[in-house]
Amino acid sequence: MGSILTKDDALKAAVWLVPIIFTAGGLLWQTSQAQNDLRRLDSEFHEHEKLESHPVGAVQLEDHRAVLQELMTEQRAMRAEQTSQAIDISAICQATGARCQ
Secondary structure (H helix, E strand, O other), X not given: OOOOOOHHHHHHHHHHHHHHHHHHHHHHHHHHHXXXXXXXXXXXXXXXXXXXXXXXXXXXXXXXXXXXXXXHHHHHHHHHHHHHHHHXXXXXXXXXXXXXX
């Protein structure tokens, strides 16, 4: 009743242990790869988060600001012209005695 392994027992143990060892090694490698990918993505996210704005969005924002500035300039000019026209119409109405509304 010794604990001596026969060749058959050793072969059976190897047949069972080799796939388990390779599977464990593969899982360990895959886990380390996933951790490396996660660290890389996390650092990229924090880098991106520190940006003032998204580069494409910043260009579009500047374009919108330019358009808005142009619209405001045109609106000021129209307001000045309308004021001048209102003064002229008021003067005409007073001079002719017309009832302008």
